[in-house]
Amino acid sequence: MHDARSTNKLHTIKNLVVSIDLPKSRLAFIYFCILAIFLLIILRMVFVVTMGDKVRISSIYDLRKSAKRANIFDRNDVLVATDLKTKSLYVSSILVKDKQGLARGIAEIFPDLSFNEVLRKISDGSYGKQWILIRRNLAPLQVLQVQNLKMAGLVFEDDRIRVYPQKSIVGHYVGYVDLDRKGLAGIEMQYDHALVNGEDLHLAMDVRVQDILHDELQNAVEEFRAYSAAGVVMDVNSGEILAISSLPDFDPNLQSNAEANQRFNRATNGVYEFGSVMKIFTNSLAFEKNLVKMDDVYNVRDPIKYGRFTITDDHPVKDEMTIAEIFAYSSNIGTVKIADKIGITNQKDFLVKMGLLKKLDAKFPGLGRPIYPKIWREINLYTIAYGHGIAITPLHLAAATSSIVNGGIFYNPSFLKLENKPDGARVIKESTSAIMRLMMRKVVEEGTGKNSNIAGYDVGGKTGTAERAELGRYNTKQTMASFVAVFPISNPRYLVYVVFDRPNYTFNTGGMVAAPVAGRVIKNIAPLLGVNPVQEILSK
CATH class of the missing domain: 3.90.1310.10 (Penicillin-binding protein 2a (Domain 2))
Known part of the structure; x- marks a missing residue:
């Protein structure tokens, strides 16, 4: 009896303990939940402070903001564009x-x-x-x-x-980026994807040549009080662009402060009527078709009348001139007579072959598209023969002239350094190219390009002076003055083309304004490019 009561008491105590323990476990569970929630709140606050708003920022700014954009170098490994932290x-x-x-x-x-x-x-x-x-x-x-x-x-x-360590010197070549380093112009724009993905670029540019071209153009703009200027230095045997300059220019480090006139690349984007430099192609075609010989003689005394137009020579030299003299002294009358032999179809087809009637096939943004007559009439045949009535970019002129002097092979312009010589397209015979080299040397030795004649460097070239086309008519008081030079002309390696828009000088011609500038550029860059003076010429 006593044992039974004791057993019942024991069970009662155990049940009481169990009834007391259950509330304690529930309490512990509640405490645990509260603690977990509190920890989650703290973690969330830490996340918001340290990471949360960065997620919002990423919706404003591209991931490229923190990723390094690749470097750009010139052909000699000189840094021209890089990122800084x-x-x-x-x-x-x-x-x-x-x-x-x-x-x-x-x-x-x-x-x-x-x-x-x-x-x-x-x-x-x-x-x-x-x-x-x-x-x-x-x-x-x-x-x-x-x-x-x-x-x-x-x-x-x-x-x-x-x-951009080189500042304004390379602005129009290298281009620039926006605040998030997205390419907006030049090489930066053309190769934006490659640069974003870490691919370093080596340009065809030689910073030393770029610097000299830029400085000589700048000095000349001030000397001749020109509105603007542009220049190109090109390897005639590969199409590589060693330098491109356009003035006025801008510092790509401060591009947001630049005006549209400064950003505009006149060397690649601007299209202009260049005047007598186009006679290079008129004469090349005449020789290519065996229509003339260098010693053929033409009477150039009388102006040529065509409807309401009268074609004259600005500075008549003599009544009768050979083909070589017509080219050297830049006779419009003689050139029109050569064009008469060529004809409309031949002229147009040849300019197509020279790439002068389409946008250049070059990897560079914003290349200018030529302007030419929709209907090619006889008057267009005549005026285009001496460089009026067709507008092209300075880069067009440089690329086409290179093919005339290098043996007759056209190379597309390249802004990147080439490891191997590219395949070109033959546009004229080697014999025609040889004749044109002689003709261009004569321009510098005794014709309108004498101011470019740098002793020892065997320069050949052609002057160009065009009345400026404005609002559908020509302004006889404003000119485009240019000169294209090749050196050494006996074995061509490099071309220099400089053009000045609206110079305000005593004589605003290519021979007086542009030719001496091209000569100074050649004198300064030739030693850097390994072109040594020719002793035979120095001894003359």
């Missing part, structure tokens, strides 16, 4: 405590940002609880100044900026 400044709306104080401090560091402007940015951004961009790509001193403010809410993020 920088810091960008943001304000975290959930960390900022003193909006006005912060705005005041930032405005003092960045004079171009007013207190009200910064305060408005911070206040407007606080509603979205995101990082508010204040300034991209801070200078090291600016980073230090911001750090010294020691105010809550200031956040730095790693960034990159594109820099």
